[in-house]
Amino acid sequence: MAVTYKKLWIMLIEKDLKKTDLKELCKIGPATLAKLGKNEMVSMVVLQRICQALKCNIGDIVDYVPDDE
Numbered sequence: 001m002a003v004t005y006k007k008l009w010i011m012l013i014e015k016d017l018k019k020t021d022l023k024e025l026c027k028i029g030p031a032t033l034a035k036l037g038k039n040e041m042v043s044m045v046v047l048q049r050i051c052q053a054l055k056c057n058i059g060d061i062v063d064y065v066p067d068d069e
Contacts, residue, residue, distance in 0.1 A: 004039050008061040011054060025053040 012022060023033050026049040035042050047058055054061070 002039065002065040002067065003041065004063050004065050005036050005061060007063060008036065008050065011056065011061060015054070022050070022053070026050050 012018070017025075019033055019037070022028075023030070026046070028046055028049065032042055032046055047062065050061055051058055
């Protein structure tokens, strides 16, 4: 199972925010920001913080990418 945060990065561009702005807004660490950048799994707590900060739903920032079978 894989995820992509491409929608999150597009939203940041639309809101004229940088990744460091996201880190400060959501109180997430650099390791978590790196995981997001590499499309790795992060906790639901992190996703919730991002959604609260950006006033959006989880589907607005993350997509499920099915494994090739």
